[in-house]
Amino acid sequence: MKILIIGATGTIGSKIYQSLKNDGYEVYGAHRNNQEYPVDITDKQSINLLFQKLPKLDAVINAAGTASWKTLSELTEDDYYLGIQSKLMGQVNLVHIAKEHLVDNGSITLTTGILAEHYEPNAVALSLVNGGIHSFVNSASNELDRGIRLNVVAPGAIAGDFPTDKKFAGYYPIVIEEAIKLYKQTLTEKITGQILKKY
Ligand SMILES: NC(=O)c1ccc[n+]([C@@H]2O[C@H](COP(=O)([O-])OP(=O)(O)OC[C@H]3O[C@@H](n4cnc5c(N)ncnc54)[C@H](OP(=O)(O)O)[C@@H]3O)[C@@H](O)[C@H]2O)c1
Structure with a gap:
């Protein structure tokens, strides 16, 4: 199984990458500063180029x-557009491009987080895009051809990035392994349109 991980050096992406490699999958890691597989999800052309370099993938995560991390009063319209261009439309554009390039029955997995449904100060703009992605996945998953599946993983704060004895959005952090299990579930189980939450 050939799997592409975008954000492969991040807190979450690096652990997904390593865990899937350990499981014996053929894994490709991409992110903006990657030499071999550079990609910027805010730029459609860059996503297209990545998929042209990596034909016949079975899955993308x-x-x-x-x-933007700001209070409601501080948020400007431009601040909202940062999240809309990156976490929202970056992932939506990824789905549009991936659905044309993945093999039949391929799998697309997006990432949101606890802020889609729980309050944390300064996180209004993140809540907006996370909620948007959940609605998008719920709906768009019904219109994918060739058996392509679309799911989203919504983790709580990851322990290590956040102190384990402090709550984030009302919940204690989760260990990264719990999130990795959900990403693997989207690869191995025939599910689609699911929002897999752990917090
Ligand atoms: N960490 C948490 O506790 C947590 C919890 C719940 C949800 N989340 C969500 O999970 C996602 C990943 O979080 P993280 O903490 O793992 O992030 P992170 O540690 O900041 O890592 C981000 C990764 O994505 C790459 N990246 C950043 N912007 C990019 C872009 N425009 N195009 C392509 N690659 C890009 C980075 O590499 P380059 O800089 O080289 O591009 C890096 O590999 C985020 O959406 C975050 O909101 C995180």
């Missing part, structure tokens, strides 16, 4: 995307 995205663990990249950002948004």
Whole structure:
């Protein structure tokens, strides 16, 4: 199974990459500063080029995307557009491009997080894009051809990035292995349109 991980050097992406490699999969890691497989999810052309370099992938997992961390009062319209261009439309464009390039019955996995449904100060803009992606996956998964599946993993804060004794959005951090299990579930189980949450 040939699997592409976007955001492969991040807190989440690096652990997905390593775990899938350890399991014996053929894994490719991409991110903006990667020499061999550079990609910027805010740029459609860059996503297209990546898929042209990596034909006949069985799966793509995205663990990249950002948004502004500010209070509601501080957020400007441009601040919202950062998240809309990156974590929201970056992942939506990825789906549009991946669905044309993956093999039949291929799998697309996106990443959101706990902020889609739980409040944390300064995270309004992230909540917006996470919620948008959940609705998108719920709907768009019904319109994919050739058996292509689309799911999203929504983790809580990852322990290590966050202190384990402090709550984030009302919940204690999870260990990364719990999130990795969900990403693997999207690869190995015949599920689609699912929002796999762990927090
Ligand atoms: N960490 C957590 O506790 C946590 C919890 C729940 C959800 N999440 C979500 O999970 C996702 C990943 O989080 P993370 O903490 O693992 O991030 P991270 O540690 O900041 O890593 C981000 C990864 O994505 C790449 N990247 C950043 N912007 C990119 C872009 N525009 N195009 C392509 N690659 C890009 C980075 O490499 P380059 O800089 O080289 O591009 C890096 O490999 C985010 O959407 C985050 O909101 C994180």
